[in-house]
Amino acid sequence: MSTRPTDTATPEQDPPLPEDMAALSYEGARDQLVDVVRRLESGQGGLEESIALWERGELLARRCQQWLDGARERLDVAMAAREQDG
Template identity: 45%
Template sequence: MFAASGYDPGRPPERQELAKEPTLPKDITALSFEDALKELEGIVQQLERGQVKLDEAISAYERGALLKRHCEQRLAEAKMKVEKIVFSADGSVATQPADLG
């Protein structure tokens, strides 16, 4: 329930700030959804092969988590922009937000 906000009722108030997600690096935010997904898929394949040193695997996992978050944000933005075309009783055309839920 509180995970999305970063709030943890069991954590002391002075440590709540540490629970917030870090800002995405500029090199990731500059990626298109498709490019970020492609890189994420490459990281997953690399980790699944298991032929990476531990330190490299940890770094790859951390980058993968950031790429995943970026992709989720891009999808959420796209969902908000999607509209559907509707026809009114008089035959005119308009758009309204699509009900994707």
């Protein structure tokens, strides 16, 4: 079983993440997201830069959520197996 979350989209979901972003670890995506938020909060960029940063932040947040969802699924599977064995 793979420990890495996948980014497969269905028509009801968001489109797949760009390849470079889909390859990020949770920590890598989180660190980049923190940087995006810091830059947005500084208010030093122009409108176009702020919009681009916001869009990148949305994608990074989605990547972090994929990792968290994958971790929750793995925990649920482990807990179910433990209940069956116990």
